Amino acid sequence: MKLKCIGWLLLCCTALSWGQTADEVRQMMWGPGDKHQKATTFPEKWNNESAVILYKNEVYDYHKFGTNVTYTRSIRKRIKLLDAAAVKEFSEFSYSTKFYSNKAMGSFWRRGSNFIGVRIIKPDGKTLDIDADKEAKEVNNEKKLAIPNLEIGDIIDFYFYSVEPFKSVYDYTFEAVETPLGDVYPTVDLKITLRTENDFFVNFNTYNGAPDLKEIPTGKSNDRLYELTASDLAKNEFPRWFYPLNELPCYKFQVIFARSGKFERLSDGFLSEKESIIKKTVAKEDIFNYYNEKFYPEGDMGPINKFLKDKTFASDEEKIRAVYYFCRHEFFTRYFEGFAVNDANIMYPWGLYSNVIFFRNEVPFVNYFMQFLKRQEISFDIIIATPRYNGSIDDLLIQENVRKLIRVNTKTPVYLEYFNPYTGADQISYTIENSKAYVLEIVKGKRVTDASTVTLPSSTYKDNLSKIKTQVSLVDFNGYKVTRDAAYYGHLKESEQEDKLRFYDFVYEDYEKYGTPKLMELVRNNRQRTQYTKELESLILKMKEKQKENFEANVEGEYDVKVDDYAFSLKNTGRFGKDNPLEVNETFTINANYVKKAGDKYLLELGRFLTSQIEIDKKEIERKNNIYMGFPRSFENEIIFTIPEGYSVSGLDKLNKKVENETGGFTSTAEVQGNQLVIKTLKYYKNYYEPNSNWNKMIQFLDAAYQFTQEKVLLKKN
Incomplete structure (x- = not known):
């Protein structure tokens, strides 16, 4: 224990x-x-x-x-x-x-x-x-x-x-x-x-x-x-x-x-009138009073003005998104190379940057964009929300549970959240989607005048999509060569980015996009620059080797089998909009686990290329609790198997399934097209929440997806 x-x-x-x-x-x-x-x-x-x-x-x-x-x-x-x-x-x-x-x-x-x-x-x-x-x-x-x-x-x-x-x-x-x-x-x-x-x-x-x-x-x-x-x-x-x-x-x-009273006002929480009173609830007035003193327009607009010079935009929405991504780099990601060399004890980098401004939390972020939007004379509000796993905003008690973001009141509202390397200007965190929140109303871009409530936007299972194409061919009838192309959209993209991207994947992308000098270009001494560059390159090489080991282990976990000849390539980081996918390619071979010889025929466990699916055990069938999902989502898979010359496949009827209801569904089709067996599947979860009474309906399509992975195809000579 x-x-x-x-x-x-x-x-x-x-x-x-x-x-x-x-x-x-x-x-x-x-x-x-x-x-x-x-x-x-x-x-x-x-x-x-x-x-x-x-x-x-x-x-x-x-x-x-x-x-x-x-x-x-x-x-x-x-x-x-x-x-x-x-x-x-x-x-x-x-x-x-x-x-x-x-x-x-x-x-x-x-x-x-x-x-x-x-x-x-x-x-x-x-x-x-x-x-x-x-x-x-x-x-x-x-x-x-x-x-x-x-x-x-x-x-x-x-x-x-x-x-x-x-x-x-x-x-x-x-x-x-x-x-x-x-x-x-x-x-x-x-x-x-x-x-x-x-x-x-x-x-x-x-x-x-x-x-x-x-x-x-x-x-x-x-x-x-x-x-x-x-x-x-x-x-x-x-x-x-x-x-x-x-x-x-x-x-x-x-x-x-x-x-003292001074530090009570500066403290990071919703305080009661005096120490002897336990504070049990946070009212709208508490929200208003606390954040009215925290948020105000502040920040040097010089970097943004320089970025916007000679640029034109089709709409305010387009301009705001462009400025958001620029600021994500200017005040956040451009320092990640510095963090990396500092942590690796290669050098102390911070003296090389001029006018260091790094947004460490939501408050300076909100204040800076208040300043920008005020100068642009664009209407906006501040949103105060709490993640759905903490309960309703009506039960808010702990200030650190609050998420602060800006809603820009353009024709199509734009929501701006505090940065991470992958945040987008058109998608709010899934933890606060579809939840009740407070709106701090701003007058003339500088003063909080009131607080009201709003329900934040939702996303659909079509917005949050994993799309994987897996091409499979036999190797000596004893294993498979696999090529897998994956694209991730919406909220499904976020966890994959955290898993698959390292600082060098996004920092250098931003350097090129915004014309920012790399850290080593700021080192004036030639000898030191050469030494530091070599050490940084060595660091990145080691990180890439470790990254490859981790990805290979992940694939082995997905397929529950040893893989060989693993290779990975990043096609697109997906960091500029929810419709801009993260795209990766993987190639590898696996052994005979998925191929079983039966006389002069072969049993091919092609269903397992859907990778592991949820198996509902006996303990889970009788569920007492309601179901809370992070967000609606869908998973499209296409498995293309190249049929060896002189052979044919049978037993495809078991790969054709369809289970759909109000909670979600699983569908699959399998057909031969020329010398290829093309299998397509779609699994989706429709809602954020399901009452316990719908659990059996969810089990129906979860079981169908799991059963699909157990199905086999018979390969025989013509």
Whole structure:
């Protein structure tokens, strides 16, 4: 079992200060005050579960003393193991013993400590404590702790305790916690504790039927204690295509430290009126007030003016798209070569750039385009949205969940999002498509005057398309030579770009498009330029070799077979519009796995060239949850098999399928055209969301696609 720092939170009733010893932590967890040390029973209804959590306790503690801030978090679980799978799950822990805070100021205050405790309670009541310090082994900068002699019927009781001190003179926003209330195993008792004091603001709310957070009197005006308790929690299931926070009982919270009113206004979150009030909701007025101070026209228009000089455009939409792609390079991608040589310790590049402006987040991006659109006298609004997997914008609580973008109010609205190397000026993130959002209305290009709501545009399965043409021919009747040409459109393009493109694929493309000098051309010293160029070329060569290895491994995973003679070429990066596809070509050979000799005939598993399809197992058939898709999408495949001279194919009827309904579909056709067998398939998902009642309809076309991959064609002599 791997304990991860981000989600750890637990423990008993009081948090420790930094500097506490392992023995003191152990006493706090398992000492005389532990009310759950004898918890062994659970409801009979859970007898057939893999394991049952008898007690789960999470603690979050935020305190300060002068400029020193200490964040303590802990988690304890006491779990009854009921089958071999649970025994295997808890037979090993991976964790870190120490860490360096990313919040700290100064080397001394960068230290932090983690403590772990594990004990086993046997069915006869015998307790075995595991000495983590002695038994854990160091592996790749992590500690791995094996739990020996774990058996069905044992109780494992473990805790993880983390103390993180740092200095903060002004303000700090702690990492948000957003998680379902339940666990992967049913839970008898759960307790979540939150401790704060003055200058710590808390946003906390529960959703989907989870119990409320309650304040516990402390008798001290500056100390605050909150608890959330629950019992008899069924286990959570996390099937494919599911957004847990949309349906499961859950809680979300974030703590923000701000020492004074000035820093409260500058803080990165939606704050309540005062620290003693828990903020549970974010209203339209909160949105307006927060972002009214964040967004304003700002930025030097010189680079854009230079770019636009002597250029003409058919419409404002065309101009805005051109400026967006130019700015994506000017303020973002042109520095990627510098990041690469700096990370590789080839050279320190930043002194070579003049007037470095790099947009690090959404705020400077929005402000810069506000300035541009204001100067162009083009109407626009600012959109405030949250990804659909976080729930509705009506339940917005955490500011970092907000996505900020600009809607340009041209004849056909243009949406502009903060850059990544592949973002387009005509397609918003699929995470916020088809969702309710706030519109910050701008007057005269410079002032937020109101906030209203809008539903953001949607895309269709035809917009988000994967189109693959696979040409196949036999090699000595013992394997195949394969050429695969793929084109990706819309949102399906984005993940493929992240996987298949490296900095040299898009940076040099942008250099050529915009006439930007390459980094090495900025090095004035000839000797240094020659040396750095050679080292950069070596770096790129190594990256390409590694890239090829990864792509070959991906293909082997898709086809579930060893491939040889693999080659890859990039035909088009697809970075300039949703209708501009990413295009790649791959060639390789595979062995006899797809060819089986049957007497003087051959069975060809041509259906497998569709690559792996979803196989719905027995556990997935009975689904309780609704279905949440990232976006509608479609997959077109054409498989062209060259029939050897003197041979013919039969058994094509099984390759002709058609299953379609309101959720999506799968269709396939197969016919002989001259000396080629041409197989065409289309699989598509129509919607963003399906109610659970439509799951069986989805299974129909998913099963049809999977069955297609199992079909075989008979090749025989004429």
